[in-house]
Amino acid sequence: MPVLYSFRRCPYAMRARLALLAAQQTVELREVVLRDKPAQLLACSPKATVPVLQLADGQVIDESLEIMLWALAAHDPAGLWATKRSEQIEWITRNDGFFKAALDRYKYPNRYAQDFSQLSLLQIEQQHKQQAEIFINELEQRLQASAYLFGPSISMADIAILPFVRQFAFVDKAGFDLAPYSNVQHWLQQFLQSELFAAVMFKYPQWQPGDEPIIFAP
Numbered sequence: 106m107p108v109l110y111s112f113r114r115c116p117y118a119m120r121a122r123l124a125l126l127a128a129q130q131t132v133e134l135r136e137v138v139l140r141d142k143p144a145q146l147l148a149c150s151p152k153a154t155v156p157v158l159q160l161a162d163g164q165v166i167d168e169s170l171e172i173m174l175w176a177l178a179a180h181d182p183a184g185l186w187a188t189k190r191s192e193q194i195e196w197i198t199r200n201d202g203f204f205k206a207a208l209d210r211y212k213y214p215n216r217y218a219q220d221f222s223q224l225s226l227l228q229i230e231q232q233h234k235q236q237a238e239i240f241i242n243e244l245e246q247r248l249q250a251s252a253y254l255f256g257p258s259i260s261m262a263d264i265a266i267l268p269f270v271r272q273f274a275f276v277d278k279a280g281f282d283l284a285p286y287s288n289v290q291h292w293l294q295q296f297l298q299s300e301l302f303a304a305v306m307f308k309y310p311q312w313q314p315g316d317e318p319i320i321f322a323p
């Protein structure tokens with residue numbers, strides 16, 4: 106059975122778990138604590154980020170997007186990856202690049218203080234919140250036409266992007282809820298209330314070698 110090294114709150118790991126469930130793939134889940142990574146993870150992926158999927162034949166997939174593509178290529182009963190693939194990838198690329206960069210600087214301005222030495226932490230935070238909101242507004246426009254980014258049902262782009270929008274929202278949830286992007290609020294709320302989200306956010310203990318395997322399955 107494939108083994109997934111994961112970290113519950115990591116948005117990249119979250120999107121991998123979402124895709125594995127949507128694709129009805131069963132894996133053994135090993136919950137990692139980032140400051141205490143197991144040797145087994147480092148041995149199969151020296152870059153040591155999560156998620157990492159180790160297949161039964163030993164092949165290692167250590168990029169979340171690749172894990173999603175692997176899962177949905179195996180099985181895609183709900184058609185998440187059925188339409189407009191290059192357009193889906195364009196949205197995910199903008200999320201992973203432009204939006205993620207702004208999100209990190211908004212969420213952790215102190216980590217970027219040296220890059221913006223002429224700005225206060227509050228200024229770094231506010232400038233990058235505005236940057237991030239450019240993407241939020243693009244999502245808002247898009248979601249005017251349909252409940253999900255690529256039509257009436259959830260797509261791979263939705264599950265790839267939602268974990269990052271969730272992070273953005275929870276930096277200042279009260280402010281987010283009052284902001285003028287009702288389509289995005291509704292889209293996120295639907296996701297947070299979904300069974301799929303509940304299943305991927307279940308809390309597992311840190312994996313230790315020799316533990317009874319935790320089977321992560323639909």
Ligand SMILES: N[C@@H](CCC(=O)N[C@@H](CS)C(=O)NCC(=O)O)C(=O)O
Nearest residue numbers: 115116117139154155156168169170
């Ligand atoms: N491009 C990678 C990024 C994964 C990533 O950066 N994960 C973070 C956690 S959210 C991580 O493992 N960081 C390593 C660390 O904090 O030690 C992917 O899409 O899988």
